[in-house]
Amino acid sequence: MVYLDYAAAAPVLPEVYEAMLPYFTEHWGNPSSIHELGEKAREALEKARAQVADLIGAAPEEIIFTSCGTEANNFALKGIAWAHENRGKHIIISSIEHFSIMHCAKTLERWGFEVTRLPVDRYGMVNPADVEKALRPDTILVSVMHANNEIGTIQPIAEIGRICRERNVLFHTDAVATAGLIPVNVEELNVDLLTLSANTFYGPKGAAALYIRKGVRIQPLLDGGIQERGLRAGTENVPAIVGMGVAAAIAKKEMNSRIQHLQALRDRLIEELPKRIPDTILLGHPHQRLPNNVSVAIEYVEGESMLLFMDMAGIKISSGSACVSRSLKVSHVMLAMGISAATAQGSLVFTLGIHNTEKDVDQVLEVLPPVVQRLREMSPLYHKAKHAQASKQPSGGGQGVQR
Amino acid sequence: MYSAKVMEHFLHPRNVGVIEDADGVGEVGNPACGDVMTFYIKVKEDRIAEIKFQTFGCAAAIAVASMISEMAKGKHITEALKITNKDVAEALEGLPKQKLHCSNLGADALHKAIEDYLARKKEKEAGDDGNKPSCAR
Numbered sequence: 001m002v003y004l005d006y007a008a009a010a011p012v013l014p015e016v017y018e019a020m021l022p023y024f025t026e027h028w029g030n031p032s033s034i035h036e037l038g039e040k041a042r043e044a045l046e047k048a049r050a051q052v053a054d055l056i057g058a059a060p061e062e063i064i065f066t067s068c069g070t071e072a073n074n075f076a077l078k079g080i081a082w083a084h085e086n087r088g089k090h091i092i093i094s095s096i097e098h099f100s101i102m103h104c105a106k107t108l109e110r111w112g113f114e115v116t117r118l119p120v121d122r123y124g125m126v127n128p129a130d131v132e133k134a135l136r137p138d139t140i141l142v143s144v145m146h147a148n149n150e151i152g153t154i155q156p157i158a159e160i161g162r163i164c165r166e167r168n169v170l171f172h173t174d175a176v177a178t179a180g181l182i183p184v185n186v187e188e189l190n191v192d193l194l195t196l197s198a199n200t201f202y203g204p205k206g207a208a209a210l211y212i213r214k215g216v217r218i219q220p221l222l223d224g225g226i227q228e229r230g231l232r233a234g235t236e237n238v239p240a241i242v243g244m245g246v247a248a249a250i251a252k253k254e255m256n257s258r259i260q261h262l263q264a265l266r267d268r269l270i271e272e273l274p275k276r277i278p279d280t281i282l283l284g285h286p287h288q289r290l291p292n293n294v295s296v297a298i299e300y301v302e303g304e305s306m307l308l309f310m311d312m313a314g315i316k317i318s319s320g321s322a323c324v325s326r327s328l329k330v331s332h333v334m335l336a337m338g339i340s341a342a343t344a345q346g347s348l349v350f351t352l353g354i355h356n357t358e359k360d361v362d363q364v365l366e367v368l369p370p371v372v373q374r375l376r377e378m379s380p381l382y383h384k385a386k387h388a389q390a391s392k393q394p395s396g397g398g399q400g401v402q403r
Numbered sequence: 404m405y406s407a408k409v410m411e412h413f414l415h416p417r418n419v420g421v422i423e424d425a426d427g428v429g430e431v432g433n434p435a436c437g438d439v440m441t442f443y444i445k446v447k448e449d450r451i452a453e454i455k456f457q458t459f460g461c462a463a464a465i466a467v468a469s470m471i472s473e474m475a476k477g478k479h480i481t482e483a484l485k486i487t488n489k490d491v492a493e494a495l496e497g498l499p500k501q502k503l504h505c506s507n508l509g510a511d512a513l514h515k516a517i518e519d520y521l522a523r524k525k526e527k528e529a530g531d532d533g534n535k536p537s538c539a540r
Contacts, residue, residue: 302437304461308413322437323461328501330435342434345459378419378465380441380457381434 002315002360006292006353007149007177012243013202019246020204023239031236032227041238048245052209055201055248056175056194057185064210064228065241069176069197070100072210075221075232076172076193077104080141081113082219084170088138092116094126094155095336096148098174102332118144123285124153124337128160135167145174146184146194150320150333150349151284152293154178161190170216176200176208177290180251182259192216198240202354203247207240254354262291262352265361269294269350272361276369281343283334294350297334297343300382301375306348309371315364320347342381405462406496412466417473420455426523429515432508438464440508442472442516449480456512463502467509470494480517486510 012020023044029037031045046060053060066072081091093105095117105115116134118126126144135142142164147154157173164171172193175184179194180201186194193216197208212218212231224233251258266289274280279299298306303321310317318324320331322345334344350364376382405413422443430441438460445453454476456468471491475483488506492498498506 300459302460302464305413305465308462312414321461323464328437328504330437340434345434345437378416378457379459380430380439381459383421383457 002356002363004350004352004356004360004364005316005318007349007351008318009205010199010202010353011355012204013247013250015250016203016243016247020239020243023242027238031238032225041236044242045236045238048241048248051245051248052196053211055184055252056179056196056211057187058211059214061229062186062211062214064212064231065236065244066208066210066232067206067237069098069174069195069208071221072195072197072208073098073100073174074104075210075218076195077101077108077141077143079218079221079231080170080172080193080216081108081111083217084140085113088136088140089113090116090136090139092118092131092134092139092142094118094120094144096120096124096151096333097143097145098148098176101143101145101174120153120336122338123288124148124151124283124333125285125288126155126160128156128163131160132163135163135169139167139169141170141172143172143174145177146179146189147175147177147290147293148284148333149177149290149293149351150331150347151295151337152290153285154182154288154290157189157191164192165190180248181255182291183255186211186213193218198244198247201247201251203244204240206237207244209244258354259291261354262356265352265356265358266291266294268358268361269364272365273368276365277372283337283339283347292352294352296348297339298346298348298372299343300346300379300385301372302345303347305375306346306368306371309374310364310367313363313367313371315367317364318349318351320349321345404499405466406498408470408494408496409463409466409498412469412495413462416458416465416469418455418469418476419457421457422453422455425455425516427516427518427520429512429517429519431512431515432460434459437461438505438508440464440468440512442468442512444475444516444520446480446520451475451478451480451483451517460505460508461502463498463505464508466495467491467498467505468512471509471513475513480520484514484517486513 027040029041031042049060049063053063118130161171170192173191174195176197179196192213194211199205220231222233281297283295303319304323322330330341330344425443426446427444432439441457443455454472458465458468488510491506
């Protein structure tokens with residue numbers, strides 16, 4: 001099997017798995033308990049908090065563990081909106097956010113908040129000047145994702161953060177695609193809140209965190225006990241959080257070598273795919289890009305068909321095509337970049353991981369071109385395009401008006 | 404996700420192609436909605452003698468078109484016009500809920516091709532009577 005869908009899910013590292021095991025069967029206490037069993041669990045929890053904080057240059061008390069990135073994003077948006085609504089009810093997001101931000105913003109609109117959605121350019125990049133223009137006296141929060149897994153473009157977060165800070169507006173970034181993969185430092189990025197998730201860096205599913213800068217007022221999403229400084233009630237998922245901590249420590253140590261490895265594979269795919277498959281368009285920014293992301297649109301064919309043929313050949317990839325989504329809608333990310341719905345249908349997304357090899361890339365380059373050719377041969381769009389090209393060729397007569 | 408029958412038709416679609424001198428052509432869908440399907444038919448004595456299709460779309464769309472082409476081949480046009488979306492989905496041993504619209508598309512494209520054939524036929528007959536309209540279409 002060749003797995004190139006690491007943004008969807010990644011396996012847990014063996015070291016991470018080993019570290020988690022005792023917390024299922026041996027140290028299974030509740031971190032809130034006063035007795036020794038609780039103490040063991042609490043120590044592990046706090047160690048993991050320090051490891052996660054260290055990954056992003058934060059202080060341990062600025063880390064609040066959540067069950068997933070989606071929860072952390074909901075917490076950031078709704079928690080800040082509720083805590084600051086007396087100051088204003090205006091929020092700014094980008095038009096290419098993850099659904100956990102997009103849909104949260106819609107809910108807030110129903111609750112009486114006003115949301116501005118920033119445009120992106122054809123590379124999927126937010127212009128910091130647009131943030132500046134969108135800021136109002138009643139703006140309480142700006143949220144722009146660090147990078148989008150579907151197109152790989154890395155946003156100018158530090159610059160946007162600087163603008164927000166000057167205007168005294170809180171700034172959140174969804175760093176699920178970047179934290180643990182590339183250097184992420186909350187000081188350098190000028191952020192007040194940041195979402196990260198363990199599975200991005202080979203930690204388990206079910207563990208994520210929201211970084212909340214010291215002094216930032218926020219309302220909890222869940223009411224209950226005093227876990228996580230009273231900001232996230234509910235007994236902590238200790239084994240998963242322990243796994244997240246260990247994975248964070250390894251990610252920090254191995255980051256540079258991982259990036260080099262991924263980038264080499266990524267660049268070979270980006271270079272070779274259009275050579276072997278004509279009418280292949282690279283999506284996202286050519287340089288400001290995640291080291292593990294290759295996103296392309298292959299004209300005249302549809303993503304799901306390609307994906308299934310690739311799956312038959314043992315290659316697991318993803319697509320932003322409407323036919324792949326359950327809602328049958330073309331990805332809002334590609335539409336925001338100005339990509340036509342027809343082109344977006346041919347979307348293929350490869351997200352590489354540390355286990356991938358050059359052989360994996362070779363296999364994609366070998367298997368995909370004939371799959372595309374086969375589907376193009378049955379595509380009416382391909383035939384029309386070829387006919388149009390042929391008739392564009394200079395010929396003596398020219399077409400007369402038929403009446 | 405898909406039934407074995409859908410996968411079989413998707414992997415080995417029947418009657419893919421174009422009939423250059425078709426008696427009827429039906430195209431439905433647009434790329435923005437996800438799928439485009441074109442059917443070409445040759446009709447002899449009101450029977451579908453030959454049928455070909457092209458599809459831009461997902462596995463379900465391809466399987467639906469392939470299945471319909473088999474169901475319609477050799478049928479009298481009045482019978483072929485009776486093929487419903489439900490018939491196609493049933494012949495394919497079911498389609499995922501969100502893909503049912505693909506079977507819609509397939510039946511529509513076939514019916515459109517037949518209607519095109521009937522319209523051309525009528526026009527031709529009218530033409531034989533010397534009543535050809537000055538602006539066709």
